[in-house]
Amino acid sequence: MTDGVLAGWGGVAAAGAATYAWRALGVALARRIDPGSAVFEWIGCVSYAMLAGLIARMLVMPAGALADTPLGDRMVATVAAFALFYLAGRSLLIATFGGVGLFALLMFARQSGLL
Amino acid sequence: MDGTERSGASARRLGYRQGVVDAFKLPVALLLASMMGFGSMAREAGVALGPALGLTGAIYGLPGQVAFVDMTALGAGLAAAVLASSLANARFLPMAVSFLPLVRHGLPRTAPLYLMVQLLSVNSWAHSLRSFPGLPGAAHRPYFVAMGCTCFVSALVGTAVGYLLVSQVPHVVTLGLLFLNPLYFAILFVDARRPAFVLAVAIGAVAGPLLYLVDRDWAVPVTGVVGGTLAFALVRLARRLR
Numbered sequence: 001m002t003d004g005v006l007a008g009w010g011g012v013a014a015a016g017a018a019t020y021a022w023r024a025l026g027v028a029l030a031r032r033i034d035p036g037s038a039v040f041e042w043i044g045c046v047s048y049a050m051l052a053g054l055i056a057r058m059l060v061m062p063a064g065a066l067a068d069t070p071l072g073d074r075m076v077a078t079v080a081a082f083a084l085f086y087l088a089g090r091s092l093l094i095a096t097f098g099g100v101g102l103f104a105l106l107m108f109a110r111q112s113g114l115l
Numbered sequence: 116m117d118g119t120e121r122s123g124a125s126a127r128r129l130g131y132r133q134g135v136v137d138a139f140k141l142p143v144a145l146l147l148a149s150m151m152g153f154g155s156m157a158r159e160a161g162v163a164l165g166p167a168l169g170l171t172g173a174i175y176g177l178p179g180q181v182a183f184v185d186m187t188a189l190g191a192g193l194a195a196a197v198l199a200s201s202l203a204n205a206r207f208l209p210m211a212v213s214f215l216p217l218v219r220h221g222l223p224r225t226a227p228l229y230l231m232v233q234l235l236s237v238n239s240w241a242h243s244l245r246s247f248p249g250l251p252g253a254a255h256r257p258y259f260v261a262m263g264c265t266c267f268v269s270a271l272v273g274t275a276v277g278y279l280l281v282s283q284v285p286h287v288v289t290l291g292l293l294f295l296n297p298l299y300f301a302i303l304f305v306d307a308r309r310p311a312f313v314l315a316v317a318i319g320a321v322a323g324p325l326l327y328l329v330d331r332d333w334a335v336p337v338t339g340v341v342g343g344t345l346a347f348a349l350v351r352l353a354r355r356l357r
Contacts, residue, residue: 009165010193011166011193011196013173014197015170015174015197015200016170018198019173019174020233021201022201022204022205022206022207023208023211023233023235025208026209026212026215026232027211027225027232029211030211030214030215031225041311043209043213044309044311044315045315045344045347046342047210047213047343048307048319048343048346049315049318049322049338049339049343049346050206050319050335050336050339050340050342051206051237051339052315052316052318052319052323052342053322053323053324053338053339053342054203054323054335055320055323056301056320056323056324057324057334058296058297059297059298059301060324061324061327063181063185064185064293065290065293066290066294069290077294077298078298081301082302085302085305090306092141092302092303095302096141096145096295096302099298100291100294100295100298103291103294103298104290104291107290107291108287
């Protein structure tokens with residue numbers, strides 16, 4: 001019956017509560033920390049490093065369907081998106097959808113035997 | 116006094132309006148797309164539509180949602196799936212600590228913050244940090260609430276659309292949807308400005324994948340605490356030497 005619990009509302013409640021615990025703890029601690037303090041900068045560093053680590057891993061060693069795509073294609077699309085970001089005056093929209101478009105195009109080319 | 120109140124009210128209006136406008140610039144499109152990916156993933160894992168929407172609303176952090184559904188599909192136990200999904204979103208602790216003081220401006224009690232903190236996501240966080248310097252202090256909280264609510268509703272809509280459309284989308288589109296999230300976040304981090312944050316991103320990006328090879332479960336939190344502390348210490352040391 002584990003499957004039923006996981007896929008149902010019991011799993012939603014448990015996962016939601018376990019995630020909300022981080023948020024609530026953050027509210028409780030936030031009152032005691034001055035945004036201008038060194039602690040603030042340290043927490044920002046931890047936050048940035050943690051997410052950068054997760055995102056880099058998702059790009060280099062993805063899970064699921066992306067795992068079957070060539071690493072080179074993901075890297076080419078990522079570097080192209082970075083370049084596009086600066087060329088387009090720091091536009092997140094153009095860079096993101098340009099990179100995703102290029103990646104989909106590469107995948108389409110492989111699927112059709114063009115690459 | 117009247118003038119101050121009026122300017123406070125107009126600052127709040129500006130915040131609400133700007134928050135919705137900025138949400139529609141990119142986050143709404145991004146959330147619709149990425150949550151469509153999550154919705155289709157949840158359906159393939161055998162989660163019903165109601166609980167799939169429940170996961171989006173209750174967890175409201177894509178890495179944790181994906182981790183939970185992934186483990187559901189693998190047939191993992193409840194405790195392991197809950198722990199993995201919670202750890203995948205441990206970033207909400209430092210995010211909340213660092214962000215909430217910025218929206219507390221003029222709030223007499225902290226109770227409403229316990230509700231508002233559920234609206235915190237990488238999107239609302241990153242866009243608020245980008246926009247706050249150009250907005251008056253009284254507009255910060257309205258901006259965050261407006262941006263957060265708009266994003267939250269978009270996430271639920273995206274989950275439902277992805278869940279219902281999964282069988283009709285070509286595989287290339289699915290791959291594009293899955294690639295969109297990490298790419299978007301990578302671009303956001305390349306745009307980090309403060310030297311300590313730039314260094315933290317660089318260290319994290321290198322250490323994250325390497326530590327993942329050593330220990331899959333603890334790679335993310337260890338990268339954050341060790342890599343972030345290292346970046347923080349190095350920048351402080353450099354400042355002192357200068």
